[in-house]
Amino acid sequence: MRILLIASSYNSLTQRARAELQDRGHAVAVEITPDGAAIREAVVRHAPDLVLAPLLKAVVPRDVWSSRHCLIVHPGPVGDRGPSSLDRAIQDGADEWGVTVLQADEEMDAGDVWATVPFRVPAVGKSDLYRNELSDAAMTAVHLAVERIAAGAAPSPQTGPARARPFLRQEERRISWDQDTETVLRRLRAADSQPGVLDELLGAEWFLHGGHPEDGLRGRPGELLATRAGAVCRATGDGAVWIPELRARTAAGEARACKLPATLALAGRLPELPEPPVPVAAPARGRTWSDIRYREQGPLGVLSFAFPGGAMSTDHCRRLLSAYRAACGRPTSVLVLGGQRDFFSNGIHLHVIEAAADPAAEAWANINAMNDLVEAVLTTTDRLVVSAIGGNAAAGGVMLALAADEVWCRRGSVLNPHYRRMGLYGSEYWTHTLPRKVGPVLAERLTRSARPVAAGAARSLGLVDRVVDCGPGGFSDEITRMAARLASHPGVASRVAAKKAEHEVREARTPLAAHRERELRRMRAIFDDPAAPFHDLRRAFARKEPQSAGSPDSRGAGPAGPADR
Structure with a gap:
């Protein structure tokens, strides 16, 4: 089936829908459509069998939805209407919510129902919930709707009372x-x-x-x-x-x-405040917060981290490197890096770079700090390291994961193993790790096409080693169980010895330092060039400047990478 995805931004759900629908054999095009005119032009240009809107703020013109199947993914159960559905569900304390795939109609969110799927609402932030439980339910509903359309079925009219709720304004927040x-x-x-x-x-x-x-x-x-x-x-x-x-x-x-x-x-405004020690291990009693945690289970160590939006600033990288080195000082045979729900990493912190007095200098410091972290993982030769991707990962975050001996990811994860949409050549030793993982031809294709890769396809391509079939809330426990079994396997010692020998051979042939030097030379040229696209793209991403209409692919580099939602 020819499917056109129309969206207000190339967000995480749009990327996942594209990747999964393509993996099921559909021909999928994506267009960013800020208004009705752009929607109409995109439909004329692609002549799709089906139009699907994973995230759309514009109104679909009548001539579009009346002439073909045009599906809207609404982040609420049947009967719920309004632009702040998920916000209100969380603020009101809902325990269960849902996703509904609707036929576009004159009244927003009032069309016939093609599919609806419920999900539980854990105590997490909206963006985390959106990328995980809601995304899982949405893709289940989308696949069901597409199958029903292909089978010639008809949607069901909405029944029961409608709950039309207005936009949630700051006064109510x-x-x-x-x-x-x-x-x-x-x-x-x-x-x-x-x-x-x-x-x-x-x-x-x-x-x-x-x-x-x-x-x-x-x-x-x-x-x-x-x-x-x-x-x-x-x-x-x-x-x-x-x-x-x-x-x-x-x-x-x-x-x-x-x-x-x-x-x-708050720099310059913040009074002197105490800074309690970071509880890297879980507290014995009560709740507290840290973005980096470490725990042990016999011969297994788990170093987990969760940075907002998956962005890793210079400080984030340095603190995680310090924690990683401490974890490597423990008597374990297997170390898991990650294992949390939601983002693994999206690489350097574009917001911190954009806000810096000297963005080029901050970008340089940030990419070097990322490289130091990746290098530490690549040169760990006394134990096995497993990267555990519970959510999405992109750019340098994917390369951080690939530095490990094995890469495991949850079935709902989406990977973007490229830098092109931010106008960057990339670093984090990607010219070493990506070809080693998937081969030079596929590495070239992945970085040039700049398309999202769903978990199943990533496994088929060799990008990841295991796909973990569980919900986002169960990922940490499932990864711990799997890694503990690996750590207790009698063959671990021989694998570690072989890993050390292989590392020494590779270093003698092409030292890691050579990859780093070549990559950073290209990155430095971009950072120091005021006319390089990276600077405008970074600004547009960090300051949420409107995206122009068109295909993310035809626009080439653009701020269409990992989105908050």
Whole structure:
């Protein structure tokens, strides 16, 4: 079937839909369509059998939906209508929600139903939920709808009362800091990536992004209590929350501010605050937050990390490298890197780079810090290292994963093993790891085509070694079980010995330093060239500037890589 995906942005669900539908044998085109005219032009150009909208803010013209199957993926159960469906579900504390695939109609979200799939709502942020439980349910519903259309079936009319709810505005998101922690967390989670919760802090207005509970610290409601790993801890009525990122509110007509680690955003305003030690291991009692954790189970070590949006700044990379070296000092035979739900890594931190006084210098520091981390993984010869990708990964994040001896990913993961859409040549030793994993011909194709790869296809291509068939909430436990079994296998010692010998042979033939030097020479030329596309593309990505209509492929490099949603 010829399927046209129309979307307001090339977000994670659009990428997954493209990859999975192509893997099922469909001919899939993607067009970014900011308005009805762009939708109409795209349909005329591609003449599809089916139009599918995974994420669409524009209204589909009547002549499009009345002349062909035109499906809308709505992030809510049957009868739910409105643009803030998922936000309201989280803020209202829903335990279960759903995804519905609808026929486009005159009234938004009111068309006939092709498929609907429920899902549980765990205590996570909106963007995490969207990329995982909702994405799984959405793809189940999309595949079911496509199968029904191919079989000549008809959709079902909506029955029961409609729940038409308006856009969730900042007035309804606002936090009263004397409220209990769970209420505050629901508001933060409902807006964690976009749009954030508008609030006043230290004499300025900020959008707060993300929230994690803290049970051990107390203070006057609204008071800043501590900092840790770039986040600030703020008191609630009965506890506190950690807020990892802030974005300054800018005046109308000004460029949108970048989303930054909270302490970086507050630089120059932040009073002297205590910085409690990072609890790398899980606390014995109560809840607290850290973006890096380590745990052991006999001969198995698990070093997990979770950075907002999968972006890794210079500081993130250096702290993770320090934790990695500490983990390598432990008496384990297998070390898992990752294992968390949601993003593994998307490489360098474009927001921090964009906001820096000297973006070229910060980009250079960031890519070198990423390289130092990847090099540490590549040169670990005294144990097996497994990369465990629970969500999506892109660019340098994929190359970080490929540095391990084995790569495992969850079935719902999507990988973007390329740098092209940000106008970069790439580094992180990709010229060593990617050809070694998939061969030079396929490595060239993956980096030039710049298309998303679904988990099943990644396994077939040799990009990953195992696909783990479980829900996002069960990934950590399943990975631990699998890795513990690997660590107890009698053949581990011989594999480690063979790995060490192979590394020495490769180093004698082509040292890793040679790959790094060649890659960084190309990257430095891009960073230092004011006319290089990277600078405009980075700005558009970090400041959320509107994308032009058209195909992500035909536009070549563009800010269409890993999206918040």
